[in-house]
Amino acid sequence: MKLVFLGPPGAGKGTQAMGVAEHYGIAHISTGDMLRSEIREGTSLGREAQAYMDKGELVPDSVIVGMVKNRIAQEDCKNGFLLDGFPRTVPQAEALDQMGVRIDLVVSIEVRDEAIVKRMSGRRVCDCCGASYHVEFNPSKDGKTCDKDGTVLTQRKDDQPEVVLDRLSTYHQQTEPIKSYYKGTGKLRLVDGEQPVSEVTDAVFATIDSVQ
Ligand code: ADP
Ligand code: ADP
Numbered sequence: 001m002k003l004v005f006l007g008p009p010g011a012g013k014g015t016q017a018m019g020v021a022e023h024y025g026i027a028h029i030s031t032g033d034m035l036r037s038e039i040r041e042g043t044s045l046g047r048e049a050q051a052y053m054d055k056g057e058l059v060p061d062s063v064i065v066g067m068v069k070n071r072i073a074q075e076d077c078k079n080g081f082l083l084d085g086f087p088r089t090v091p092q093a094e095a096l097d098q099m100g101v102r103i104d105l106v107v108s109i110e111v112r113d114e115a116i117v118k119r120m121s122g123r124r125v126c127d128c129c130g131a132s133y134h135v136e137f138n139p140s141k142d143g144k145t146c147d148k149d150g151t152v153l154t155q156r157k158d159d160q161p162e163v164v165l166d167r168l169s170t171y172h173q174q175t176e177p178i179k180s181y182y183k184g185t186g187k188l189r190l191v192d193g194e195q196p197v198s199e200v201t202d203a204v205f206a207t208i209d210s211v212q
Pocket of ligand 2: 007008009010011012013014015016119120122123124132133134135137138193194195196197198200
């Protein structure tokens with residue numbers, strides 16, 4: 001099964017993606033996590049990406065498409081994958097088609113801009129496994145470390161309110177048009193992301209199961 005999760009920054013894509021990928025035995029591919037790991041490792045790709053990410057802008061399509069192409073060729077993607085944060089532009093969606101990838105379903109997690117800023121200020125992430133928590137809405141068990149691997153949680157540099165506003169505007173200009181692109185293929189489903197985490201999870205699973 002090949003899935004795409006769409007939605008604004010902070011919609012809950014990463015939160016939902018982990019459980020979904022585990023349940024269906026498919027690879028979870030977060031382009032944001034991949035880029036952050038390139039930055040930590042100090043690669044040339046990471047250095048190029050960082051300047052864009054810090055400003056809330058998108059990393060150029062050419063960089064991202066090559067990275068995703070290599071990733072989906074790996075062994076753990078044989079059974080399928082969940083793309084979280086890719087495609088983010090219409091040319092990226094077209095590139096996926098050109099790679100011969102047939103997407104089964106695109107789930108767009110819908111959250112209004114007003115709710116996003118509040119979510120981002122409380123987001124805490126695990127730099128080791130990419131898990132995402134929220135100080136109020138979805139805290140880890142001890143509020144400080146990751147439930148899965150015990151790593152101390154951190155705040156992302158691009159989650160400051162000014163950068164979040166820039167990321168939202170980038171989303172509306174460059175990513176939202178993808179919805180029309182996939183609507184035309186009949187693969188797009190919308191899920192209300194402004195419900196408690198467990199209710200969004202139920203809605204996401206119901207949506208995926210309805211097309212299986
Ligand atoms: P969020 O989970 O908040 O939506 P991500 O972790 O997916 O954010 O992405 C963080 C940043 O990484 C983005 O703001 C962008 O700069 C870059 N990025 C991630 N995925 C892509 C992509 N598919 N195309 C271009 N830039 C990307
Ligand atoms: P994305 O991957 O789409 O950028 P995340 O999954 O990282 O989003 O979620 C962004 C923030 O919002 C995190 O702090 C997360 O714990 C929190 N969050 C996720 N889903 C919900 C929800 N349904 N209600 C409230 N907060 C949520």
